[in-house]
Each structure stands twice: as C-alpha cells, then as structure tokens.
Amino acid sequence: MGRQPSAKPTSFDIAYLAGVSQPTVSRALRGSKSVSAATRANIERIARELNYTVDKNASSLRSQRTHTLALLFFEDPTPDQSMINPFFLSMLGSITRQCALRGYDLLISFQQMHNDWHVAYQDSHRSDGIILLGYGDYQLYRSKLEHLVEMDTKFVRWGSVSDDSIGLTVGSDNVGAGMQAGRHLIEIGRRTIAFLGDASDHAPEFQDRYAGLCRAMEGAGLSPDPALQRDAISSEESGHAAARALLASGRPFDAIFAASDLIAIGAMRALTEAGLRLPQDVAVIGFDDIPAANLTSPTLTTVMQDMKSAGELLVDALLRRLDNLPVERSVLPTRLIKRQSTAV
Amino acid sequence: MGRQPSAKPTSFDIAYLAGVSQPTVSRALRGSKSVSAATRANIERIARELNYTVDKNASSLRSQRTHTLALLFFEDPTPDQSMINPFFLSMLGSITRQCALRGYDLLISFQQMHNDWHVAYQDSHRSDGIILLGYGDYQLYRSKLEHLVEMDTKFVRWGSVSDDSIGLTVGSDNVGAGMQAGRHLIEIGRRTIAFLGDASDHAPEFQDRYAGLCRAMEGAGLSPDPALQRDAISSEESGHAAARALLASGRPFDAIFAASDLIAIGAMRALTEAGLRLPQDVAVIGFDDIPAANLTSPTLTTVMQDMKSAGELLVDALLRRLDNLPVERSVLPTRLIKRQSTAV
DNA sequence: ATATTATGCGTATACGTATACCCTATGGTC
DNA sequence: GACCATAGGGTATACGTATACGCATAATAT
16 A cells, blocks of 8 residues: 555654654554543554554563564484474464464474573563473483473473473373274274384373373273383384384284374384285374375374364463463373274 | 572673673674673673573664564465475475574464565564465465565565566576476386476466476477376375376376376375376376375385575575675576386 | 874663653542 | 542653764874
8 A cells, every 4th residue: 555665654653643642652552441542543544554563672672572482393313304293393383373363473493402492582582482392302301391490481392291291281182092092903803902102201192102002901801011012213214113123023913003103104114014914914003193194005094183272272371371370281182083004 | 500580681780790881791792893802701701600691672673683584384275274285394494494503583474475474574573584485376476476575575485486586586496307307207218298287377386397397308309298287286186186187088198297296196096096007007206305205105206306405595595685785596406316106 | 202093992872662650631529 | 619530641761782973092103
C-alpha cells in the first residue's frame, strides 16, 4: 500500500500525527485500557497507514521480555553430520507452529551441548526460555541439566517423564507404548519377543519402552528373556549390528520390538540378509513413525507419538513457567500404526 | 565458577571494577584498537569472572544490527501437516551450522507465505536478513519475491539460478544434474527415458532438470519424447499417480528420471505394483538423496546436491548483501549417487 | 623548541519503547 | 457546594549499549 520510502516510523511519528504523546501510542497499541476507544482507533489507523511495527529490540530492552524461545538440539553422536533424526524434525514443525500461534519467535540451534546455554540465550536476553530436544548420552545430559537448574535457566525438555527427571519435562507414555507394542505382537501369536535398544539408565525412554514390553508379556503369562534384549542407539547401523548379534547368538525369536524406527529399519535389513521372511518368520515393530517407515518393504508397523500435542505442550509448559504459573509434567498417549511388518 | 546470584552484570559494573568508563568496556570487548592491550586484558578478565554477556537487545537497538537471520520456508501444499520435505531439513542443518560459525543467530518459521515478511522480520528489527527456502507455486512465489525486492528487504533464496530470477539466488546446477542423470541412464543402455516432474515454468528447477536430460539424450543422438514427460509435484502420491498415468498410456519406456526422490519413490511403488522389475525393466533415478533413498528396494540412484556448500553460500551471500559488498549468484555442482535402481 | 599527529580514554548522547508517577477534568456523593 | 473517585493521558525516566566528539598526554616531525 502507500508506503513511505523514508526511514521506518517510530511511535513518536504516530504520536505526532495523532496529536498525542508517545506513551499513549504505546499504551494504545499494547491494549492498555486507560486509552479511550476513539483515541485507540485513531492510533491504530495511523499505525496501519504508516506500516508501523514495534521495534523488537527496543521493546525487549525496556520490558525485559523478548517473546522469543530458543530450541536446542542435543545429539552427541554426529557432531558434523547434518543427519538429524527425522522424528525431531516433525517435532520441529509442531513447535514452530505453536510458537507462531502464541506470538513467540523461535530461535534454533543444533550446536553441541555445552555449559553456556544460559549465557548464550537467557543471560544475553536472546530468548525468554529454552526448549531442549534430543537423545544422547543421558548421563552427560543429566549433568548439564543440573547445571541449568542451578543457574535458574527457564527451560522445558522432551524426554522420559519419570519421578527423578530434572527440570520440567514433557514426553510420551513410553511404558504404555511398550505395552501397546507388546500386546499387538502377542495378539498375532508371537511368544519370543526381542527388544533392540539401550535398556540401561543411559536412555530412560528406551528403558521405559522395554519395561512396557515386559509388562505386556508378563500380563500374557510370558516371561521376557533378558538374552533377547540387545543394546542399540537410534541409528540404522546400530540396529543392523544389534540384529546381527542377536541372530548370531542362535537364540530363537519370532518378533522384534525396536526402540526406534531407525533401529527397526537396520534390523529388518539384517533379517532380510539372513534370509528370513518378514513378517512370517519375524514380525517387527518400530517407534516414531518416521516417513521412511512407510517406504520399507515390508512397510513398518510402528508406534506413533502425538507430535501435534507435543509441540503444544512443550511451548505451553515453558510459557507457564515463564509466567510463574503452576505447571506439571505431561505424559502423552501414543498410537499403534499397523503395517505389513506385523500383518500375518 | 564463582558466580553472583545477583542481577546480571552490565558494562557499567565492569567499568567500575576496572576503573574505566562504560564506553571503554564496550570498545574493549568489541575489539576496538583504540584501547590499550593492558586495559583490554583487564576488562576481559573481569568480564569473564562476572560471567558477563552483552545484552543482545541493547546492543541491537543501539547498533541497528541484530546479528540474526530469519529462515523462512515456503511450501503451500501442506499448510497444516508437519511433513516437511526431508531435503530442506538437511539444508536446515547446514544453514544453522553456518550461522553459528559466522556468529549469527537463526530465527525460523514455517508459516505460510504472506506479504508482510519485511514487516515481520526486517522492519521490526528481528533479523537483519531473510533466507527463503521452498518449492511451491512459483508464480505466486514470484509475485511475493517482487514485493520483497520492492520493499528493499534483504534476502537470499535457494532455487533455480537463471537470468530472470528475482533477487539474490543460490542453487544447484540443475541443468548439469539433469545431464549427469541422463548420461548415466544412457551409459547403462537405456534409450527411452521418461521424466516425472513439472516441466512448466511453474517449477523452474524441475524444468532445468528436464532440459539437462534432453540435452544429454540429444548429445547421444536420441530424441526425447515429450509424451514421456509427466507433471508431478514433489510428493510420493504425485509420483505414484504420474507413473501410473505413464504406464496407462501404453507408451514403452526403459528408464525414469524423477525430479525428486519423493516422486521417484512413489513411481517405484507404481512400477512394482504393475509387476515390473527394477532395474531390469525400468531403471530409476531420483533427486536430492534424502535418507529414505537408501532404504527403498531397490535402493535408489539419485543426484545429491551439495548441502554443505549450499548453507555456506546462502549465508555468505546474505551477509555480503547486508554489508553492501558485491555478491553474485552461485551455482553448485551436483554428484550422482549410484545405487541398485540403475545397477544392471 | 615548537608544531603536528597519534594514542587512549572520558563525556555526552542516541537507539525506540514501556512504565511509574503525576495532573486535570469530569462525574457522582453527602 | 466541598469531597473524592475515576478516566484519560502527559511528563520523566529507565532499559544497556555503541558511537561521535573532545581532550589530554605522549610521540614524532621540523
């Protein structure tokens, strides 16, 4: 529209045109009720005509609120590689959308985890709070989290929601998800179910999924065989190696529950290479429902996490934390997506 | 380390402790050479001890430079879906890394394209410049770009680097890539090569890839058959539909060059469903080298774009533009990744 | 020895907004 | 008719940093 090619208008310009003072402009545009309706309407009209925008820096400096959140990925195995776990990417979409809805900007960083996050983002007033995402070495992670808590950094994280978790956490019901997967495999007649994924306390989410599987099996009168659990981190290679090791052990099994789709995909490759038929010989279930899960052959049955709610809850929890409102951990239900890899 | 639990230190605090004035602190920390080495060292030491960080808002307000870039995705087909083209995600990784290296923060948004970007990011001093990414309706896109140019918004975009392109552009050598793909198919003995992808000027990148294919064929004495080109947007469904239509036409072909991996994957599914053997009956080449390309069966031969350089060049070009340095469009070479879908 | 320039730093102020505080005119209360 | 509350908006100032300018002192030139 009719826009001045001149310098950017300030609240003083508007004030002058409206015949009021600058603070009145500020009040009017921020919705203060101590401005008459007529004055406000006039100011808003002029602001629109001039294409006025509040200067973010000045506003943040004065109010000490940036209306910006920082999203940080924590993932240690691939410092240089641009390969990001596809699961987190769909989370990213969800979070950006929610930030936009709530009127917040989103700053993102894939940098390696270091101790200076509070400095880099909060102390320098780049963002009001931090969202943490990522798998990785949980022990290392944990010490960093403790540091953040100590520094009184405002943050929320995605992860395993257990009692001892540090800071404010939002996550899926991993135990429940494990049960879903286990029950489904049992329903289709499988009795000896292997689990691929780190079950130590280095990876609480995987641990929970395994616990859920075990509970489902016990509920059906089956006893989980610890020898059928193999460690794996969330990568295709790791899944491939774990499945090969399992096969090499000679221990029979008729199903695999993998702690992530990447693991499952690697495992399926190993099984196929070993001449096994899927799902007749071995049924496979993954976790995350990444896009590739629908492309494998057979297509992969998996547990889908509620990404849409995840982003909403993460952002909402963090904003409540910033406002010092009461806020509790959230646990999200999951959904089983049945595909060919368990279709008998 | 020994950190005051009190309010955040300012440059005045440092100045007081160092026995100098606040501006000297600012100069010292910003590397001005009109500060003696001794004074600077002392100031830096105190700043470190106090865990001092420059306040981003105050700094940006005063200097009128935010040291922040905004990354905007433009993709119209899926306004609500969180499904993002995997290709752009690897670009995202590359860009974030480069921003970090250059000392810039990255603001990201997946919002729908609208006319107010300059307002939302540049005019409000949220960022110094904008990076545009995305496929989509090019005609619509084009009008928006013209608007940005008119508003003197500082931006750079990823796309087809042709003479009439608007604004500063960085992109792959799509014509050259098409030639690479075509030559490879010809080398393995294919003569009737189909192309799946929009070849109209709605999608200049796809158009260029098709042009490269045609040039390769003509160079080998073959004449491209226009009937073997079928429109498709970058999605699996679209690729599936296009391939089915091609099969239904009854026109024989022994190879497909798809304008993107997603299209190729959809096409492979259609071919398999039709009982054709890959690559014996039909060889397939995709584009982008998304992670899933290595998971299909057969694994997909594809053209890889140089993501690492892409991020570097985009960021570098934009920063040069911000500094009013001379900057030109860049064209990046591509690399053919041979996999099973063309292994005869 | 005087003029000249560079070095190192302090003084003053601008960046644009938000908010605490104060003031003026109403209107209603007894 | 003196009294107080309220609406509506002005005045002053703070947020923390960066930069134009000026002014010494010291270094160099002539």
